[in-house]
Amino acid sequence: MPFDADDLAVFFDPDMPGYVDAVIDGVPVCALDRRKGYAEAFGLVSGSSPALLVKSSEQADRGSFVIIGAEVYTIVNVHSNGPGRVRLILESA
């Protein structure tokens, strides 16, 4: 049975861990928050690796602005993340 819209709806259900209401270029979207991963550059500069999972049908392109709560990000890359989903790689704006 193919992965369809009903499956996606379950995946992005508000009860899912990490569910968050985000806004991409002014348009509200349902998303799964993947911002909290610790990351380092050169082993000497700490930071996070902000990312967001959204439906691939959302208008999410490089350079778009994402607002999550009070934080603003820029989309720097868009990766496929399985059927109907994309992973947005974010950068603090």
Place this chain on the structure above:
Amino acid sequence: MTHMRTQIRAALVARLTGLSTTGTHVYASRLRPLTDSELPALLISSEGEEYDDGAYLKNNRPVIRPLRVRLDIFVKAVSGYEDTADAALADIETALFDTVAHNTLDGLVMSTTLASILDPEMDDSTDKPVVRLPVILRVNYS
């Protein structure tokens, strides 16, 4: 007795603290990761010493000891990171090469010269791009 290498690192920290780009974010022998509030930063570490002529030995020690010191400029920013690193480099050059007193670390060493500037490295695996600009000094001391 505190070794001259230690004294040189301490003198460089003192001389390079308070520059306009890196401010008080100057760290010697730093191993732990820098946080956002500690950037832009300047890391100072001693490297090796190579003696190219045994004739300069005196009491089994070289008269002139050429110490390599590595300065790493770290900048984390959404944009302009390489320009900021260059600005930090300009600050360092001014601080070390503007007067004889500064160049000799107030008489502690014979001279401080710019040995090389290595390739800038960039990394975008965190929430903002990070650039590292390594600068190698040659510090002659006795």
